[in-house]
Amino acid sequence: MTPTRDAIIIGAGPAGLACAMTMRAAGLDVMVLEKAGQVGAVWRRHYDRLHLHTDRSHSGLPGMPMPPDYPVYPSRAQMVTYLESYAARFQIKPGFNTKVLRLRHHGARWLADTSLDTMSAPVVVVATGIADAPYRPSWPGSDIYSGAVAHSSNYRNPEAYSGRRVLVIGFGNSGGEIALDLANAGVDVTLAVRSPVQIIPRDLLGFPILSWAILYRRLPARLVDFINAPILRLAVGDFEKLGLKRAAKGPRQMVEEDGRVPLIDIGTLAKIGDGAIKVRGGVDRFTADGVVFTDGATEKFDAVILATGFRPDLRRLVPNVEGVFDDHGMPLVTGATANVPGLYFCGQITVPTGQLREIGIEAQRIAKAAKAYVVRAA
Structure with missing residues (x-):
């Protein structure tokens, strides 16, 4: 088992990077795990013409507004560049090519079984996003x-x-x-x-x-x-x-x-x-x-x-927990402590006020709650 941290963050997209920044600013020792080889993996796969539907001024992550020379609605490529710059500015260095297979609650700690090793921390944040589980319905014929x-x-x-x-x-x-x-x-x-x-x-x-x-x-x-x-x-x-x-x-x-x-x-x-x-x-x-x-x-x-959307079922990642997921495997609570101590979800729901804006708000709430939890558990 690898050395322990205060928190494990799963995913190096916008939500994972935002949580890494806010939690480090709160004094927590965090490790970001990402199954791909780069930050913003999902954004890199989006179609070429994609632009944000949310304007630049409401789409920046905590601590770093989007560049003023970006257009009102930044492109997919500009979003990827922004995420790379964000990680560099706050010295966020994820463990790439590391897939988290399962999370287990063990006493006062969480164990993350990965494709490489098992990590341990009192806090875990699931920030895998909602666009990484394509839904492919089938029809007769x-x-x-x-x-x-x-x-x-x-x-x-x-x-x-x-x-x-x-x-x-x-x-x-x-x-x-x-x-x-x-x-x-x-x-x-x-x-x-x-x-x-x-x-x-x-x-x-x-x-x-x-x-x-x-x-x-x-x-x-x-x-x-x-x-x-x-x-x-x-x-x-x-x-x-x-x-x-x-x-x-x-x-x-x-x-x-x-x-x-x-x-x-x-x-x-x-x-x-x-x-x-x-x-x-x-x-x-x-x-x-x-x-x-x-x-x-x-x-x-x-x-x-x-174009049938995405349906992530997080019960595969976090099995055997009660009162955490709805009938489709989506978290009942996001941006705050779930029903199991030390477990948080960030950016896992659809909101009318902008996904990136909500991620920033949730990341700040999670950092505050996680810091208090780690101090109490020490």
């Missing part, structure tokens, strides 16, 4: 479909899809942006949209939409959605005319109650409106060369991209 099927996490750019008919399944931000990326490159693309949706602009009345979410953060979701509904309809138009169904719940309610993020429109609706992106309903089943939609229509597609 999937096994006979002859085209290429890829999850959105494996999509990079339109080059591989030139001259092909492509179906994108899912209307979250990944689905909407990938369809837009393909359409801008002249690819024949169709969006399969199973459920009613909500759509919001990236900017509203000259301000980032995130600023409005932060302004209203203390108000009940239903009230916020009621207040915003008229102006949002003016901003995005009547998208039901485009073949989309409007969800009964407003955008804020969807996030808080269902964990579903509304589409932040950066051009997808315009491409649907001019016919460059076609919209169909849900997929009923696959055929050898295409799909049958729920309305009975059959179409041929050369490739399918599953």
Whole structure:
């Protein structure tokens, strides 16, 4: 067993790096473990055209704002550079290529069984993120479909899809942006949209939409959605005319109650409106060369991209604990002490006020709570 630390942090993405910084600032001896070989591994895998949906001023991690020469909505590559600079500035040197297989609570300490060794600490922070467990649903006939099927996490750019008919399944931000990326490159693309949706602009009345979410953060979701509904309809138009169904719940309610993020429109609706992106309903089943939609229509597609999101189940990582996870394996508490002493989760839920902003807030709360816990346990 390797020497002990005050805390073990799992993951060297934004949440892991933020926790390392705040916990060290609180005087804790921490070790960051990362299964990949670099910081920000998930960000490095995102598609090329990706930009943050949260503005620069609300996306910096504790102790280091994003560079002022970054655009309002930084790119994926700029986010990776920022994470590298953050780790360098605060001298965070993760143990790379070290996968944590299991966490065990042993007395007053946590044991982390890794691919290399077992580590021990009174505190452990799970900061593995929510975009590292692709969800790949299956449909009848999937096994006979002859085209290429890829999850959105494996999509990079339109080059591989030139001259092909492509179906994108899912209307979250990944689905909407990938369809837009393909359409801008002249690819024949169709969006399969199973459920009613909500759509919001990236900017509203000259301000980032995130600023409005932060302004209203203390108000009940239903009230916020009621207040915003008229102006949002003016901003995005009547998208039901485009073949989309409007969800009964407003955008804020969807996030808080269902964990579903509304589409932040950066051009997808315009491409649907001019016919460059076609919209169909849900997929009923696959055929050898295409799909049958729920309305009975059959179409041929050369490739399918599953923009079906992510479903991490952390019960595999932290087994045999009570009152920590919901029925899907997501933590009941994030940014504060879980039901088991010394266990924390950071950045593991979807929030309406910006994931990176929330990570910074949670990291500071975790550092304060972990410091108090370690002092009491000493």
